[in-house]
Every structure is written in structure tokens, then in C-alpha cells.
Amino acid sequence: MDGGLIVSIYVFVLAIFAGFELINRVPPLLHTPLMSGANAISGITLVGALISAGAGESGLSTILGFLAIIFATINVVGGFLVTDRMLEMFKKEDKKK
């Protein structure tokens, strides 16, 4: 198990570095869509919620999982759609070109 933990920490730290590299390249122009998009991605916790809600156990853990699914899905669906709505508005000037 501790071996698994070490691997998880490696993955976490490397992902943080990758995140810094990726996000530093996003221009200020797109910072709001970046935030709403990142917001949607943090709804990935939905994956965990699915397992809690679908384990077929009756009782508290299923209810908590069910609530977590609702919250996470709002986050995912709302976040991605509103980001798309914003990005659709960014247009280049017609005349040049």
C-alpha cells in the first residue's frame, strides 16, 4: 500500500508541474474561460461519487454519493457549457484577412 502511496505522490507532484507549465501559457484574454473550464474539470470528483452511489448499499453512503453526484454534475455540465458559450463569443476582426 505504501508503494501505491509513493506512486500517487509522484503523480500528484508531476501533475502540479505540468499544470503550472500549461496554465502559464494561457493568455490573460482567456483567464475567465480558463477558470470556468478548470472549474468543470474539478468536477472530476464525479468519478468517485459514481462509485459511492452505485455500490448497491442501502443507507447513508449511497445517499451521500447521490448528493455528491448532483453537485459534481452541476459543476461539470454547467462549467463546460458556460465555457463553450464564452469561447464562442471570442471572434477575430473580419476586415483583416
Next chain:
Amino acid sequence: MNLLINIFYLVSISLFILGLKDLSSPKTARRGNLLSMLAMFIAVVVTLFDKQIIDYYYIIAGVIIGGGIGLVTAKKVKMTAMPQMVALFNAFGGIASALVVLAQFIRYPDQLTVSGSVTTVLTMFIGMLTFTGSVVAFAKLQELIKSAPVVFPGFKVVNLLFHLAILVLMVLFVINPEKSGIKDLLGLLILSSIVGITLVIPIGGADMPVVIALLNSYSGLAAAASGFVIGNYVLIVSGAIVGASGLILTNLMCKAMNRSLTNVLFGAVGQEISGGEHAGKKPVTRYTPVDAAMILENAQSVIIVPGYGLAVAQAQYALQDMVELLKKNNTEVSYAIHPVAGRMPGHMNVLLAEANVPYDLLKDMDEINEEFQTTDVVLVVGANDVINPAAREKGNPLSGMPILNVDQAQSIIIIKRSLSPGFAGVDNELFYDPKTMMVFGDAKDMLMKIGSSLKKDI
């Protein structure tokens, strides 16, 4: 089967990264968002094949309810309300992660390793703090509660005690999760919720861009921490990337306001300031919209500096109409966007894009600051502190804040209701500069008047 699931998770992670890479240019950004959607879809569908899942009833119900709410919110929300919406979504992400680890503990109370219990308490703490903190941020931005900082005597002591109590509960849980684990976790849930409120309630409305970015980061970290608990790399990687993203934006916003994060969080800046003492003492050049139109008509190059006042007055469209006329007159027009021009990072760009301003005309501060010297006219609408030259001097609240070099332009037109100082409470000497023409009035009204007088001449 497990291997296959993990391979698909890897595909999903890769797509998230490619999607974020596409966000580096407005040309590819939309495709990038679609890639992230696909990544999420793959991760969710693959998870449904997990052998632990045997009952789909609650899953389908939850996804339909959540998806419906998300869909309606995303379609209905106004672009000016984007900061509130992001705050609220951060809240949902935070609580979802906290609920997931709580459910996990209830299912397997006796299977916790030390690392499992450490990450469980961390997820509870970050998740619930993000939840209540974001709800308070939402309420402030939506003006459901007073946006000014709320502080009371002894605040710091009480806050410290809460944190100590949280630490004690965390240690108790980690030492012996089986003994009174659920009670510890519920105590942690309540205390973390309180700490989230006490974190955000003393922060003033104008500092909300920093707070939202920070809570955005936390919601990612909560997801990553819950990934440790349930042993899922997709959660760890995606959560870590969101955490990094939020931290970068937090840092950028702090720099743009020349404040440290500690100062934003604990400074309680932004009490009501009685300013404007100077008003009326020094001579001001007053112009009518018709005069302003004439100046703009004769200019070769114009830079527009929009501030949040523009959005408050709902004047983006009037501005865009006016700019179209100037372009017809062969005037070169661009927009100078200060990082804190809106209520969240990049907010002003979205508001202008909505009003059909092409994105190649939107220039950020570093890109355009050199150009002011060679510009005929700068038109300032609803901005104040971000153009105040006092920021270059020492010994005032604005000192050191990066500003737009508006004062270097040939002439300046400022549309504003009065001479009152901005949020920082520092008088703006630019208003009294001989080359500055003040047009007093409502931004939308004045821009429409300038527009109609341009229309007559062009």
C-alpha cells in the same frame, strides 16, 4: 478489466492536458474545451464499468438532476454574473469531494491505512472550507450580503481556536479512525465549514477576484485529495492541474493589485472611505459629449480603457457602436485591459467579446503600455485606480500597483460621474491634468451622445 479501465483513465488524463494546451490561443480554445469535455465523458463512462457499481438507479437520477441544473445555469447566466457562478460551482466541487470521502469512510470504516486517513481528513477540511467560503463569496458578489469586510474584535483569536480544534480532530482521527471516526469526521465537517465562512467574510468585495481564484485552486486540491483516498489517478491529476491553475491566477491577481495574499486574506481592506476631499479645489477641464466627439473624430489612434464601471452601466454595446463609427473614420482603435478591470481574472475580455469586440483589439497591460506615448487620444470609461499615476509614488495605498500609462498619451478623455476617488480612496491627479477632458455623466448615456454626434459628422 481493471487494466482496461486504467488505460482509458490515462486517455482521459491526456485529453485533459491537450485540452488545456489548446487554451493557449483563442483560435484553438473552443476545441480545447471540447477535448476536456470528451476527457470527462470518457472518465465517467469508464467508471460506470467498475465492478463495484451494481446499482444505477441513484446514478441516473443524480446525473439527470445535476445535469439539468447545470444546463439551465450555463444557458441563463449573464456574463456580468460570471464571477458569482464560478464561485458557486467551486462550492459544489468542494462539497462533492467532501461527500465522496465521507461516503467512502462509511462504507469501509475499518480499511483505512494511515495515508488513507490523512487524505480523508484533508479532503474533508479543504472540501468543506471551499464549500462555505465559496458560498459566502457568491453571496457577496450577488450582493445578498454586504460586500464590505465584516470583522469583529477577537476575530483572529477565535479563528485560531477553530483551526487548533480542527488540527486536534484530524490527529484524533488519524491515530484511531475506528474508535470514534464518524464523530471526528462530522466535527471536522462542521468546523471546516465555519472556518470557510470566517476566511471569506472579512474580505472586501473588490478583493473577490483573488478569493475566487484561490477557492478555484482549493476545489481542485479537494478533488486531488479525494483521489488519494479512493486511489484514482484521474482525480489526482485533474485535481492537481486545477489546483495549479488557481494558484497561478491567485498570484497574478495579487500582483496586479500589488497586494500579498496574506494582506488580501487578513487585511480586511475596503471599509467605507470618505474621500473626494480635493474635489472642486483644483480646476478641471469639462467637456460635453459633442466636444469629445470632435476630439475623437480628429484622432488617428485611440486607446480605450474600460473599467468595471462600464459593465455596471451596461455600456459595452454603446461603446462598441461608437467604436464602429470611429473605425469607419479610419481611426485605429484598441482596448487596454488591466488585469483587475473586471470582477474576476479576464472578466473584462469576456464582457467586451460579448459586445462583439474582436479579440485581437483587446490588449493586456504589458502589451499596450508602450503604445500610450504614441497615441492621440485615450478614452477612459469607468476606470479609476488602474490609471492613477499616484501608484508610481510612494506612501499611498496604491503605491507600487502596476497601472496603465494613460498619462503618457497626447490627450485623455475620461467619462465619469464625478471626481470621487476610486476604491483605494486615493485622489486621481489625472483628472486635473491640463490635457485631460472630463465628460461628466452616466457612461452609457455619454457614449450614446458621443456616438450620435459622430454619426452626424462621419
